[in-house]
Amino acid sequence: MHQDSANLWEYIDFVKPQIEECLRKYLFSRRESVGEEISLAFEHALLFGSDRLRGILTLLAAELVGGRIEKVLPASASVEYIYASFVSLENLILGDEFYQREKFSDKASGRTFSVLICLDLLNSAYSLVFVNHRFEFEKALEAHGEVVECISALRKFAERIYEHKEIAAVNGELRNVFSTLLIRLSIRIGAILEGADYVQLNALSRFAENFSQAYLLSEQIIKQKRKDRILKKKLEETVREANRILVENFPPSQARSRLVQLTEYLMERKV
Structure with a gap:
């Protein structure tokens, strides 16, 4: 398979290993070696x-x-680091049994490793937008500003989750808000780094808003034992609106086709 295929799943099979290679490459590039416990926590x-x-x-x-x-690709690793850090912090605050396993010397050291690793993931995320764009400083700086804004929001959400950790509804609402912000960041920094103009960025921001809403609706539907017709209809409408924005603002291309397929998949996903 090659990246010239317009098929979404062939494309994912092609790029996913490259993203994961970047995740490890940039995370461990500053370390000659790491201990077993630290390596395990990073993994x-x-x-x-x-x-x-x-x-x-x-x-x-x-x-x-x-x-x-x-x-x-380095920017794609950046948003994955931010996502991994948020999920790790949330699990740490709410209690993750992973940190109680025998691989760690004790629960406290496991939690300490977790905090340090989340911080390291975030620190790694900041600089990756400059990789491959050192001579396009304005683009990289704009993308960096988006990363800074998102990480700042993450820290505030982590604090609020800690304050309301006994209230599941509040935690769910905070998670949804941050999920929306991160999807917006993921879409915008790729476009910014590759020269999107104001009109394109505006359209992509509107697409991101609808895509993230559709993603959250699909998660709600998956969690329900009985399917809610109203939610399903709302999901279908949101997917149509997201794809309308793509079709009306961007010419036909393989990338557009893949994004349309990915958005439509949200109506079918089971997990």
């Missing part, structure tokens, strides 16, 4: 979000505006 953090949805959105947005995935 645990990186396993979250293994579908790599956010990284894939970064690549597709870059291609949609005429860019190349090779140039934005």
Whole structure:
């Protein structure tokens, strides 16, 4: 298979291993060696979000505006680091049995490792937008500003989750808000780094809003034992609106076709 296929699933099979290679490459590039416990904790953090949805959105947005995935692979790793960090922090606050396993010397040391690893993931995320864009400083700086804004929001959400950790409804609402912000970031930085103009960015922001809403609706439907027809109808309408924005604002291309397929998949997903 090659990246020239318009088929979404063939494309994912092609790019997902490249994203995961970047995740490990940039995470461990500053370390000659790490201990077993630290390595295990990093692997645990990186396993979250293994579908790599956010990284894939970064690549597709870059291609949609005429860019190349090779140039934005580091940026795709950046958004995956942020996602992994958020999920790890949330699990740590709410209680994750992983940190009580025998691989760690004790529960406290496991929690300490978790905090350090989340911080390291976030620190790694900041600089990756400059990789491959050192001579396109304005684009990289704009993308970096988006990353800074998202990470700042993450820290505030983590604090609020800690404050309301006994209230599941509040935690769910916070998770949804941050999920929306991260999907928006994932789409925008790929486009920004590859030269999207104001009109394209505006359209992609509207697409991201509808895509993230559709994603959250699909999660609600999956969790329900009985399917809610009203929710399903709302999901279908949101998917149509997201794809309408793509079709009306971007010319036909393989990237557009893949994004349309990915958005439509939200109506079918089971997990």
